[in-house]
Amino acid sequence: MKLTCAKPDTLYSVTSVSGDGPQYRRLLDMGFCPGSEVYVAGTAPFGGTVLVSLRGYSVALRESAADMINVEPCHGL
C-alpha cells in the first residue's frame, strides 16, 4: 500500500520506494529505504500534505512524494 493511504497515528514499515528523478533521490537520501520504520503523524489542515517521522526526525511530504513510498503496517514494537 502507498503512504498516501496510510492511517494517521500508526506505525508502518517501508517496503520500497518507486519512481525516479530528484524527488526519488531525496527520499532515499532522507532514509526512506526498505525496512525503515515510518510513523504517520497526521495530515495538514488543507489536505494533501502528510507528516511522518522516521529515524527520530519528522518530515512533511506532499502527496506526490508520499505516493512514491510503499509501506506495510508494522506489527510488534
Place this chain on the structure above:
Amino acid sequence: MDCKIALVGNPNVGKTTLYNKITHSFEHVGNWHGVTVEAVTKTILFEHNRLEVCDLPGLYSLTVYSPEEGVSRDAVLENSHDVIIDVCEVNNLSRNLYLTLQLLEARAPVIVTLNMMDELRRRGMTVNYRKLERVLGVPVVPMETKYHSEIHMLLSIAVDYASGRRHDPIELTYLDKLPVRELETVIGKNADACGMDARYAAIKVLERDSCIIGKLALTDDQKKYIDSLGNRQAELASARYGFIDEITDGVILSSVAAEHGEMHEHEVHNVPLTESERQECDADADKRRHIRRHGRIKKKISMSRRGFSGLDRVFLNKWAALPLFLVIMLAIFMLTFGDYMPGYWMKTGLEWVFDELLAANIARGLTAVGAWNWVTGLVTDGIIGGVGGVLVFLPQIVLLFLFLALLEDSGYISRVAFMTDGLFRKIGLSGRSVFTMLMGFGCSATAVLTARGLEDEKMRKKTILLTPFMSCSARFPVYSAICTAYFATGKPFIIFGMYVLGAAVAIAMAALFNKFSAMKSGELSFIMEMPPYRIPTAARVFQILWHNAKAFIVRVGTVVFALNVIVWLLSSFGVGVVGGAWVFGYVGDYEGLRSFLQYFAGAISPVFAPLGFGAGEHGWQAVTALISGLVAKEVVLSTMESFGGVAVVFGSNAPAALAFIVFTLLYVPCIATLAAVKKEAGTKWMLGGIALQLGTAYVVSLAFYWIATLFTVNPGAGVSVVIAACVAIVVALIFAHAAHKKRFACIGCGGDCGRCGKRK
C-alpha cells in the same frame, strides 16, 4: 600556517551558530531548514594560524536538489579546503552520518563534530564517540556550541588534522555489496582524465548523478555496461543506512560509565583494541542491546516517542492549527502595536524625551542665542521632528523583530509552512514560501534573500515579487502616526487590517499569476523536515534585541537623517518672485515663496488627486513623502513630520489619509529591496514588479478612498457598497471553486468525499 576550513552538514544542525561563534559574526540563524543560502567566509587568527572559515548551506547528500545545495557540493568536491568540518546533530545521528559517509566516499579531509550535545545530555544520555572514531577512522568531536572551550578543542583538532596528522581512512566495506570495484575498472580512465577519484566517480555513476556522468564523457560501450547494472540507487542508500545502523548501535548510551570505560582504556594505553578485547566489547554490546530491548515496559506507540513533541498534537491538529496560528499572529501584533501594551509604553516614553526634553529646550536655546529662523527650523522640524518622529518607533520595531525571531527559533514557523502548504499549492506557491512572506513582516530586503531555498524557479521568482506586498516593519510608523491623528478609536483594527490587506493582496496576486501559463509553477515536490521545538536562550533574545536596535538606530542616524536634511532644505528654500523682485531664500522668511520641492512634487501631485492625498495645497508634501520613501520607508513618516506632522499634510481629509497608508503599504518597496529582487530574480522581474506594485497600489487605494469618502458622506451607502462587494467576491469564488472541483481536491478533503477529483 594558513588553513581553509569549511563547515558542511545537514540543514539545521547549527553550522551557522558554530560559524558565528568561531568568527564572532552575526549571520542569520533560525530553527528551520535552509536558513543559510550562500557561502560566507571570514578569516580569523587562531593560535598563530590564519584560519579561513567558510559557512555553507546545509545539504542532505552530495547529489544535489536545489541551487543553494550546489554551492556546498561544489565547495566539497573542488577540494580547495584543507579541512571539512562535518557538523552532525547528535540527536539525529543516522541521517547526519549518511552525509558523512558520502564525504568519506569522496575522500574529503573530514573531521566529524557531534553538535547539540546539550540536548542529549539533558535527556540523561551520552555518546560513545570513541566507537565512531574507531569505525570511521576520522576524528570525532562531541561539542556544544555555547562553550568556547569545546570550540577551541574543535579548532585545535582541525588545525592538527590539516598539518598532516591524518588518520587512515577506513575501507568502506558496505560498498562491496555493490559493483563499485567493477565499475571502477571500467570508468577509471575517464575519471582520471577529468581529475576525479575513480571510486567516487563509480559511486556517483551508480547513483545516476547526471552532473558527474556528464563530466566523465563516457563512450557508448561504457554507457551500455552501466545500463546493464540496472537502477541501484535504492540498494546503495540501503547499504549506507545499513552500515550506519551497524555502527551507531550502542553509540548513544544512557550511562556515563560505559563511555568513560572506553575512553579510559584509550587515553591511558593509547593502543588499539586487541582482537580479544574487541570481542569482549562486542559481547558487552549484545548485553546492552538485550537490556534495551527487554528492560523497559512496552508502551503504545505515541507521537512523543516517535520524535514528535506533545505540542505538535495541538499546533498541528487538523482543526486547531489555523485558528491557533491566527491567534498567535494577533497576539504578536497586539503586544507590539496595541495601546497600553509593552511597545506602547516604551514608545510613549521616547516621545516624551524627544518632544518635551529635546525639541522644546533646543528651540528655546536656539532662539536665545539668536540663530537664524531657518537654522531653528532645520534643527527642530527637520532633524528632531523628522528623525525623532521615526526613532520613537524603535521599541515597537525591535519587539516585532524579536517576535519574528522567536517564531523562527522555536521551530513553529516550519509548522506554519506545513499547515499552509495545502492552501499555498492551490495558488502555485509552496508552504516554504511562508518563510519568506513571514520574514517580509520584518524587512522585505532580507526576506527576499531567504527565497533562494525554493526549488522551482518560477515559484521562487513569484515569491520574491510578492514578498514586498507584506507590510515591512518600516511601514508601520506611517500607519501608526496617521491612525493616531485620524482614526484614534479604530487604530488597532486599521493597523492589523493593513497587515492582512498586504498578505491578501500577495495571495490574490499569486492566484492571478497561476492563471497565466507563462507564470504557472511546475508540479512541485515538497519534502520538508520539521525541526524540533527549541526554547531560545536568554542570551539569544538579547542578541536579537541588541542587533536589531543597533541596525535601526544606524539606519535612522545615517540614511533617514541625511535624506531628511536634504528634503527639508529642498522644501524650505525656493526661488520666486515676491513683491515684484526675484528672491532666493527660506520660505518662512518671505510671504508666498514656493520651495523647490513645491514646484517639482507639485507637478506630479495631480496624478494622485483622485486618491485624495495629491489634491489641495498640501498635496505636494504627501507626494514628496512617497518619493523620498523610495530610499527607505521610514523616511515617508520623517518627511511628513518635518512638514509639521500628518495633520498638516492631510488637513481634514481623513479618507485621503486612509488612501495614503494603503498606497504606502502597496507601492514600490525601498531601494535595498529592489536591489535584492534584481539580484535574485533579474532586472526584468524587478521592473515588472515595480509596474505591478504601482498599479496595484493605485487601484486599491483609489477603491479605499472612494469607499471611505462614501462613508463620510453617507454611512448607509458605504456599508451597502462594502456588502455588495463582499457578496460579489464570494459568488465569484464559489463559481471558480465549482469550475475547479472536478480537477482539484476540495478544501479539507482527505480524498474520500466522493465529490472532488482527488484520488484516495
